[in-house]
Amino acid sequence: MLEDITWLSSDEMNGRHFLSLEAKKAAKFIADEWKASGFVPLPSFDSMYIPIGIPNAAPNVAAMWEGKEKSYVIVMAHYDHLKPKREGEDRIFNGADDNASGTAALIAIAKAIHTLKPHLTSSIVLLATSAEEAGLVGATHFANEECLPMHRIKAVINLDMISRGDPNTIFLEGSPDAPSISVALQNANKEVGLTIVRDKHPDWMYRGDQRPFWQAGIPSVFLSVEDHEDYHMVTDEVDRIIPELAAKTAEITLHAAIELAGPRVP
Ligand SMILES: [Zn+2]
Numbered sequence: 001m002l003e004d005i006t007w008l009s010s011d012e013m014n015g016r017h018f019l020s021l022e023a024k025k026a027a028k029f030i031a032d033e034w035k036a037s038g039f040v041p042l043p044s045f046d047s048m049y050i051p052i053g054i055p056n057a058a059p060n061v062a063a064m065w066e067g068k069e070k071s072y073v074i075v076m077a078h079y080d081h082l083k084p085k086r087e088g089e090d091r092i093f094n095g096a097d098d099n100a101s102g103t104a105a106l107i108a109i110a111k112a113i114h115t116l117k118p119h120l121t122s123s124i125v126l127l128a129t130s131a132e133e134a135g136l137v138g139a140t141h142f143a144n145e146e147c148l149p150m151h152r153i154k155a156v157i158n159l160d161m162i163s164r165g166d167p168n169t170i171f172l173e174g175s176p177d178a179p180s181i182s183v184a185l186q187n188a189n190k191e192v193g194l195t196i197v198r199d200k201h202p203d204w205m206y207r208g209d210q211r212p213f214w215q216a217g218i219p220s221v222f223l224s225v226e227d228h229e230d231y232h233m234v235t236d237e238v239d240r241i242i243p244e245l246a247a248k249t250a251e252i253t254l255h256a257a258i259e260l261a262g263p264r265v266p
Pocket residue numbers: 078098099132160161
């Protein structure tokens with residue numbers, strides 16, 4: 001994951017603003033990794049790239065590990081970040097924690113699923129959203145256009161900033177409306193041992209990409225760290241993140257998603 005976070009948040013990637021060439025490069029990188037892990041486009045799409053309704057915008061990227069039934073567990077993270085500043089010595093918003101960390105988790109989860117080859121009832125859908133920083137644009141478009149039938153989505157786990165603060169603590173929001181996800185995460189955490197701080201910031205449910213799904217009544221949670229001094233600053237650089245925290249958060253998300261997607265129907 002550290003290697004992917006390092007590249008996604010490098011100056012070469014210029015901040016991955018959703019209208020930039022670099023965001024499109026990031027989208028291709030994500031899709032290529034998922035394809036190599038045996039993931040396939042969503043039903044009714046030929047490609048993992050799903051437009052977000054804005055000309056020249058970098059697309060959402062979505063793919064699935066297919067289950068037996070037409071129901072879905074979504075693990076999502078935004079991969080876009082911010083436009084460079086007009087002036088200053090360091091102009092690039094690297095977005096290592098926000099949200100190269102969550103993006104790298106989606107790639108690591110795909111690789112782990114490829115290794116585990118689970119037989120699932122529901123499909124696990126990985127969704128890397130674009131234009132989150134412009135106001136949850138990619139996620140809202142995905143939900144409004146029903147890129148997946150909304151009534152078939154069983155659970156949504158959104159990862160946004162998972163690599164700063166206390167090295168063993170992650171914040172979980174949304175559990176009152178998603179007890180099944182909360183339980184699955186706690187089960188997965190038995191092996192991992194993170195401190196999961198629950199529902200300390202209920203307002204975060206409005207400010208992450210899970211919002212349009214949550215507001216449509218789909219069980220949805222948000223995993224994140226506390227705001228920190230480098231949040232939306234040019235200093236959100238890879239040398240300040242805690243890769244082990246991102247890895248542990250990816251691990252509990254992986255096992256929770258597999259539990260939620262359920263075993264093969266006999
Ligand atoms: Zn973010």
